[in-house]
Amino acid sequence: MNRKILVGVLAIGLVALAVGWGTYSQFSDTETSVTTFSAGSLDLTINDQNGVPVTFSWNNLRPGNQPHYSLTLKNIGTIDGYLDISKIVVVSEENGLTEPEIEAGDTSPTEGELDDVLGVMLFFDKYKNDGTPGSDGWYSSGDVKIFDGYVADLPSTGFNLNELVPAGGGIDVVVEIYNWWKTPQDNQAQTDTLSITFTFLLSQNP
Amino acid sequence: MIRKKVITLALSTTLLLLIINILASNQPSASACTIYLGKKVKFDMELSPKVPLFHPEVDGYLYPGRPKITKYLKLINVGDLPFRICRINASFSGDIYLATGLQIEILELGKGRGEKPNLLYNGTLIDLGEGINVYGKRAVPPKESVTLQISVWMPATVGNEYQGLTVTADISITVWFPPSHDGIKC
Numbered sequence: 463m464n465r466k467i468l469v470g471v472l473a474i475g476l477v478a479l480a481v482g483w484g485t486y487s488q489f490s491d492t493e494t495s496v497t498t499f500s501a502g503s504l505d506l507t508i509n510d511q512n513g514v515p516v517t518f519s520w521n522n523l524r525p526g527n528q529p530h531y532s533l534t535l536k537n538i539g540t541i542d543g544y545l546d547i548s549k550i551v552v553v554s555e556e557n558g559l560t561e562p563e564i565e566a567g568d569t570s571p572t573e574g575e576l577d578d579v580l581g582v583m584l585f586f587d588k589y590k591n592d593g594t595p596g597s598d599g600w601y602s603s604g605d606v607k608i609f610d611g612y613v614a615d616l617p618s619t620g621f622n623l624n625e626l627v628p629a630g631g632g633i634d635v636v637v638e639i640y641n642w643w644k645t646p647q648d649n650q651a652q653t654d655t656l657s658i659t660f661t662f663l664l665s666q667n668p
Numbered sequence: 669m670i671r672k673k674v675i676t677l678a679l680s681t682t683l684l685l686l687i688i689n690i691l692a693s694n695q696p697s698a699s700a701c702t703i704y705l706g707k708k709v710k711f712d713m714e715l716s717p718k719v720p721l722f723h724p725e726v727d728g729y730l731y732p733g734r735p736k737i738t739k740y741l742k743l744i745n746v747g748d749l750p751f752r753i754c755r756i757n758a759s760f761s762g763d764i765y766l767a768t769g770l771q772i773e774i775l776e777l778g779k780g781r782g783e784k785p786n787l788l789y790n791g792t793l794i795d796l797g798e799g800i801n802v803y804g805k806r807a808v809p810p811k812e813s814v815t816l817q818i819s820v821w822m823p824a825t826v827g828n829e830y831q832g833l834t835v836t837a838d839i840s841i842t843v844w845f846p847p848s849h850d851g852i853k854c
Contacts, residue, residue, distance in 0.1 A: 489711035489749065490844040495741055497722040497839060499793075499820065501766055502729030503832040540729050540832070666731050 502541035502629075506664040509534050515659075520640075523580075525648050530639040532587065532599050537627040537664060545627050545634060547584075547620035548663035552577055552613060555655045566649035574654035577613040581641040582658075584608040586625065586634055597635040608636070613658060620661065624668040636662075712747040713843050716813075722820060724834070730770065733824035740777075743841060744813040751843035752807050753814070756789055757799030758840065763833035767794040769826045770835075775817040776805055785817065793820070793837060804843070816841070 508516045520529045537543050554574035568575060587597035589604035601607070608621055627634050638660075642648075721739045730737075745751055753776060760767055770793040775785040786805035789796065808814045818839075822830070 488844055488846065490754070490842055491711055491713045491747075491751070492755075492840050492842040493713055493715045493743075494838045494840040495715055496720045496836065497820075498720060498724060498762075498834065498836045499722060499766060499770060500724035500729050500834040501769070501822065501830045501832060502731040541731050667733070 500540075502666075503539040504537065504541060504543045504664050504666060505539040506543070506545075506627075506662060507536045507538055508662065510536070512538075523576075523640075523642060525579075525642045525644045527642050528639065530599060530637060532597065533636045533638070533662075534597075535627065535634045535636060535662060535664075537629055537632045539629055539664075541629050541666060542632070543627050543629070543664035543666060544623075544668045545625040546623050546663045546665070547608070547660055549620050549659075549661035550616045550618055551657075551659040551661075552616055552618075553657040554614075555657075557653045557655055560652055562649045563652050566647065568650040574656065575647060575650040576654035576656040579642060579645050579647055579651045580613045580656065581611065581643065582613050582616070583610045583637075583639045583641070584621075585637055587637045588635075597637070599637055601637070601639065613640075613656065616658070620663075626668075627664060709748040710746075711749050711751070711845055712745075713751060713841075714744045714746050715841070716742040716744055721818065721839075730820070730822045732822050732826050734822060736773075736819040736821040738817060738819040741816045741818055741841075742813050743808065743816065743843065745808045745810050748810050749845045750807045750809045751845055753788065753802060753804030753816075753841060754844040755799060755801050755842035756796060756839065757842075758793065758796035758837045760794075760797060760835055760837050762835045764794070764835055766830055766833035766835040767797070767837065768792060769822060769830040770794075771821050771823060772796065773817075773819045775819075777815045777817055779806065779814075788816070793835075796837075796839065808843075 518531045554577040556572050556574045585601055586606040589602045590596050590598040591602045727737050772793045774789040776788055777785050788802040806814050
């Protein structure tokens, strides 16, 4: 009798084991795929300066002067970028009224007039004077003009240029040529000071 | 007295069998050959391609708003039992922060034309680091395969904080047997 009970209990246990095994057991396999992702970069330098304002200054400017500056803009990032001038700030200061300024009709004690008499031409310097590709600092056939007018008329919002500058060292040269041709208001600009700040923006979308 | 001994022995035996049962269920069930129903069977899966699925030298750099980069990963059943996808997880090295700015979508493609793909995961890459349990739609028989469509992109809303970062993600896919949906977690 006892043996029967024992056999019965063992049988139940074995059945439980089999059912349990079927319920709980599972096989699994894991395999791995290696992936690498890199985010691109956009990094603009001006005359090889990065994150530092590039400054030019010209003293004792007078009618007939034609200072000009070349800005070499380089994309040292890893993705192509589009160049714009996103902001222009012009600060014109009077620096006091001299006798010639007053005689010329200058009555404003704080507002300078140099921006009214000084012209500026901005362009992408893509070709030299002999027609070959490259920059020579002067406006030639094939160069792309951005602006040609008086400094006072420069838009504070800049210029939407959409100029493609390729990744990995793509270069564009922007030249600023200032012209002070003779005007009847020239004397009003004596001793005046003018500061012009161009902000260039390199962005991924045109 | 004897009857009491028998009952004690029986209970002990049952308890022992149950313990063995529980221990067996907790064994790490690797892909190695396993005894199943008295027959030696293999449970094994391979990935194709074996080369890195995504790489900047092939795919270029990611940037905000760039169209999705889509690749296909085939899971081939090289064993003797059917399987079903049950878990996906990733481990990272390098600039892990980049994984917070990348989105990844993993679809299990259907077998034939017109069969709707099964979305397994859609979210940030970094969240795959914790691993997610998924339920594959198809039970893949031996010698057959299932294809995953994996798309990665950088949303247009992310900013300069991700510029120049590189992250390596080892994406692991786990398949399991039995291939039925019975609620057991893999």
